[in-house]
Amino acid sequence: MNVYLLDDMSWEYQFGEKSLKAPTLKELEVLVSLYGLKWSKLDDDLAKRSLEIDKNNNTGFLNVYFKDDFWYYRGSELKSHSLEVLKKKVLKAGLEWRETDSDLAYKNMKLDSRRFKK
Known part of the structure; x- marks a missing residue:
């Protein structure tokens, strides 16, 4: 899937020329499903590392x-x-x-x- 960690430590899901943005991966996953889009893991190791990054970087402060x-x-x-x-x-x-x-x-x-x- 097309999920990226942005400089402000939020996450973005890109589809076509549009995108959805959320402060955490969990919130992004919910948002993606609300829009009826598919959320799937292409690489389990990368997904685990991303979840760890998300957990450690959720501070409430930019950068x-x-x-x-x-x-x-x-x-x-x-x-x-x-x-x-x-x-x-x-x-x-x-x-x-x-x-x-x-x-x-x-x-x-x-x-x-x-x-x-x-």
């Missing part, structure tokens, strides 16, 4: 993902153990810091801040 105990800003060398510190680094570098899902962003900020409060 931000979490991997191996670090927060990363996609397309740069910026990373930090703290989401708040990463935000400061991103803004200092003149890059865009934007919430893509305010509820999820709030939850991730709260959970991340708890890691350092002991």
Whole structure:
């Protein structure tokens, strides 16, 4: 199928000259079925890797993902153990810091801040 991970960490399903977009693969799968389109896996290994990417990258922030105990800003060398510190680094570098899902962003900020409060 024609599913792609976009730079803003959302997913796109292309069919003909049209496309559908959703923040997660699960939501995209539902959207595709609502439109009566076929959702099928052509490569099981790639599908598993994509689901893992989707799980790890659903942060609520544009270009931000979490991997191996670090927060990363996609397309740069910026990373930090703290989401708040990463935000400061991103803004200092003149890059865009934007919430893509305010509820999820709030939850991730709260959970991340708890890691350092002991």
